[in-house]
Amino acid sequence: MDEMQTTEIRRTVPQPAFQYGGFWMRFWAYLLDLAVIAAVGGIIVKPLFRALDLQLSASGIFTHVNIASALVFYLYFVLMTKFFGQTLGKMVFGLKVIPLNDERLSWSTVIFREWIGRYISATIWILYVIAAFTPKKQALHDMFADTAVIHERTQTAEPAYS
Template identity: 25%
Template sequence: MEVWIGRDGERHGPYKEADIRQWLRSGQVSIDDLGWYEGLADWQPLSVLFPDEKPASAPPMAPPLPQRAATTAPEATADYAGFWQRFGAWVIDLIVLIVPSTIAFYAFGGLDAYKHFLEQVQGGADMATAMREYILGAQSSSVATVIIGFIYYALFEGSKWQATPGKLALRLRVTDIHGQRLTLGRAAARNAVRLTNIITGLIPFVCYLAVTWTQRKQGLHDLVAGTLVLNGRASEQAAAPPSRGRDDGAFNA
């Protein structure tokens, strides 16, 4: 487990749990410093996160403040995108995807399956049978459409823009839990969860409704993949690497 340390409104790390335990025992960090790790709802004092770790002796004064600049705690500055913003971005992306999806529908036999379905209905065939045959006939085009959507979202959200065209239009970006750009693997995982909506036919409700009540306005796919949707395009953000702790056994934030 990796833990961020919060001090005076700034975050430092992340650090390995074993290192933090050692620093608590040696007094290099204070039990009053705050800690946070992925999955924790809010910052907690280190004395709460590691109640079994106590300094061997009380330090003569509080541990010194970090000597170099650190990044601001994400919860203090993050501007989370709301439900209707994200829904609007989804609608725009749906419109953009109409073109490649229509091409796939034609190319993989979807139109022929639909024409055959209409002919059966007009000829008085059993509706259940006609619908079953249509679903089977349009299966290839449906799979192609799903794949196109998956690639679209994963590549755009894992790109330098960190957003699909719909999110760019509404000045949104997708980040990991620390506000950094997604790896392609995390972007793919995020959108793999969204595919469950396609299977159930409940887009966008299953994934997006959670945005209305979660603390950081995360959808189901955000919670599973550890991602956030924030206001502001990636190009508008200051280009600064995340603050990282050293692995040499010292607290140097």
């Protein structure tokens, strides 16, 4: 009696393959973000301070204009990253921030990531260069927050089945 052999065909579900955003793409996106923030500061903060007759040229770190500018700077990165997963600079360069352990970016992850990231950019900016040498192109603040920056429009080839 012939024994029928059954062949089991297993299809593996392809895991999402990301192309991580490298140092230079992130650098140019950050420079564009700085230009956007400078424009917002020039359009909103400074005219508001002039209208309220507050001093723009006071000396010291903790002046009203410096605090307002820092607030705009930080809120820009936090709100854009939380609601869109990317800032305007990242949008232009096709980059997006993703969490490595959750489905969506949480408020705590975004706030922590941006706080660490902005602190590093203001104090020890050379630590951003780490992104050029890690497998997932993560900067130090990405490692701390368990996030990565990916190319948003990456297409992966899938095998054709006949």
